[in-house]
Amino acid sequence: MGEVVIVGGGLGALRTAESLRSAGHSGPITVVGDELFPPYNRPPLSKDALLDGIDMARLEFRRRPSVDDVTWRLGRRVVAADLSSGTITLDDGTLLKADGLVVASGIRPRRLPLAGPAEGRFALRTAADAEQIRSRLTPGSHVLIMGAGFIGCEVAATARRLGCEVTVVALDDEPMIRPLGAQVGAAMRRRHEREGVRFRLGHTIDSFHGDEQVRSASLSDGSELPADVVVEAVGSVTNTEWLDGNALDLSDGVLVDSAMRIVGSAMPAVAVGDVARHPNALFGNVPYRVEHWSIPTETGRRAGRTLAAQLSGDDPDTGPFTALPSFWSDQYDISLQSFGMPGLATRLEVVDGSLDEPCIIEYRDDDGLVGVVGIDRTSDLTGYRTRLQDRAIV
Amino acid sequence: MARILVDADKCQGYGQCCYEAPAIFTLIDAPVTYVADVDESLRDDAERAADACPVQAITVE
Numbered sequence: 001m002g003e004v005v006i007v008g009g010g011l012g013a014l015r016t017a018e019s020l021r022s023a024g025h026s027g028p029i030t031v032v033g034d035e036l037f038p039p040y041n042r043p044p045l046s047k048d049a050l051l052d053g054i055d056m057a058r059l060e061f062r063r064r065p066s067v068d069d070v071t072w073r074l075g076r077r078v079v080a081a082d083l084s085s086g087t088i089t090l091d092d093g094t095l096l097k098a099d100g101l102v103v104a105s106g107i108r109p110r111r112l113p114l115a116g117p118a119e120g121r122f123a124l125r126t127a128a129d130a131e132q133i134r135s136r137l138t139p140g141s142h143v144l145i146m147g148a149g150f151i152g153c154e155v156a157a158t159a160r161r162l163g164c165e166v167t168v169v170a171l172d173d174e175p176m177i178r179p180l181g182a183q184v185g186a187a188m189r190r191r192h193e194r195e196g197v198r199f200r201l202g203h204t205i206d207s208f209h210g211d212e213q214v215r216s217a218s219l220s221d222g223s224e225l226p227a228d229v230v231v232e233a234v235g236s237v238t239n240t241e242w243l244d245g246n247a248l249d250l251s252d253g254v255l256v257d258s259a260m261r262i263v264g265s266a267m268p269a270v271a272v273g274d275v276a277r278h279p280n281a282l283f284g285n286v287p288y289r290v291e292h293w294s295i296p297t298e299t300g301r302r303a304g305r306t307l308a309a310q311l312s313g314d315d316p317d318t319g320p321f322t323a324l325p326s327f328w329s330d331q332y333d334i335s336l337q338s339f340g341m342p343g344l345a346t347r348l349e350v351v352d353g354s355l356d357e358p359c360i361i362e363y364r365d366d367d368g369l370v371g372v373v374g375i376d377r378t379s380d381l382t383g384y385r386t387r388l389q390d391r392a393i394v
Numbered sequence: 395m396a397r398i399l400v401d402a403d404k405c406q407g408y409g410q411c412c413y414e415a416p417a418i419f420t421l422i423d424a425p426v427t428y429v430a431d432v433d434e435s436l437r438d439d440a441e442r443a444a445d446a447c448p449v450q451a452i453t454v455e
């Protein structure tokens with residue numbers, strides 16, 4: 001039947017294991033994950049779990065009974081893999097032999113090499129990160145957020161609700177400008193400003209000051225801002241170093257085909273989730289990495305079927321991958337939902353409501369609709385899903 | 395028969411379940427309304443809906 005090793009213990013790992021089982025793979029499955037917890041839900045870490053407290057029992061994903069026999073090696077990191085011999089090396093020197101490999105190692109926050117004290121500077125990816133940040137978000141404390149993407153803005157909203165003084169510093173002209181565009185970003189900024197968040201856009205931080213603990217930050221224009229807590233949300237780095245030396249395309253995550261097979265792999269191997277640069281027939285089959293929660297489930301389902309087929313000597317389904325990316329974000333009591341790839345659009349149009357109220361925004365490129373965003377209009381987007389799904393170039 | 399249960403305290407009304415299994419879930423306002431006992435042929439759809447729920451509010455038995 002063959003042994004499968006899954007590297008990374010997040011949502012993508014879990015969904016791929018479940019899919020392997022439902023596709024009939026009955027051989028051993030081992031998951032190696034460097035966090036101490038079984039797969040849990042990350043989105044609440046910047047939202048309600050950061051606000052109300054981190055309860056792992058609530059965050060942990062339910063696992064299907066079919067994966068009860070999976071071996072979980074948690075708190076262990078994979079340091080190397082040799083795909084020509086199917087050997088996976090763990091940080092304690094253990095060698096695992098695999099007939100099939102699943103790359104589900106995700107991403108980590110990018111850190112900037114800035115001068116000054118390190119104490120008080122955080123990035124948010126794991127429950128452990130959220131726990132540390134939460135303990136610092138006391139009323140009146142000065143919170144400095146670097147980066148105005150979704151995670152930065154969500155943390156800003158939560159910190160405000162906890163009574164902190166919040167400033168967001170970012171090089172971009174508007175928050176969430178890449179996924180949403182300048183107009184919608186500006187509307188979201190106004191909502192944050194009404195809640196008392198300050199923005200210093202078009203700026204970067206040059207250095208931090210303080211003894212051991214950060215107390216302030218210098219901006220690129222020479223001004224200085226008080227800072228007790230700094231949350232750095234300035235993008236991500238893919239966790240692929242352990243795959244070096246296998247002649248794979250690791251230029252931006254792991255390149256896979258529409259069946260999630262790793263291009264150029266010497267053994268049956270698939271990649272899923274945030275780390276997988278996968279083609280999507282809805283968007284011209286150009287391989288993209290998409291850091292949305294829906295992706296580990298969709299890619300994991302496909303990858304499990306592919307690997308199960310390969311391991312039993314069958315041809316995997318190589319048909320197009322057409323999962324519609326979906327994303328949501330909660331900031332204060334605003335709920336934003338997006339389908340498709342609004343970031344690819346060349347123009348947008350508010351079709352219902354107005355930007356400072358509940359509204360629906362259509363995003364288009366030269367070929368038509370590429371995405372839709374609803375602000376407090378989440379239940380009205382059904383028709384758009386169907387229209388976006390029809391884009392597939394099969 | 396597959397039995398569906400939605401934890402009404404958890405449900406935030408994201409509506410992802412309705413896209414995956416429109417025959418089972420309908421969203422007007424949170425919490426979502428749904429058919430509790432569905433034919434075995436809908437089990438796959440129900441499980442997709444449970445997987446897609448951002449707050450993991452859906453159980454399928």
Ligand SMILES: Cc1cc2nc3c(=O)[nH]c(=O)nc-3n(C[C@H](O)[C@H](O)[C@H](O)COP(=O)(O)OP(=O)(O)OC[C@H]3O[C@@H](n4cnc5c(N)ncnc54)[C@H](O)[C@@H]3O)c2cc1C
Nearest residue numbers: 008009010011012034042043077078105106273274292293
């Ligand atoms: C704070 C936060 C808020 C978010 N909010 C939203 C949201 O509102 N909506 C949305 O759509 N998406 C959101 N996301 C994104 C979503 O959570 C991710 O897309 C999803 O978690 C990706 O799952 P994954 O399994 O691919 O990767 P991960 O969940 O990152 O899992 C990878 C795991 O592998 C481990 N690992 C890495 N390298 C190794 C190694 N060498 N050996 C062993 N283990 C390793 C990592 O530590 C990690 O545990 C959010 C993410 C964060 C961090």
Ligand code: SF4
Nearest residue numbers: 405406408409411447
């Ligand atoms: S997906 Fe989950 S949260 Fe959303 S409506 Fe369905 S049950 Fe409720």
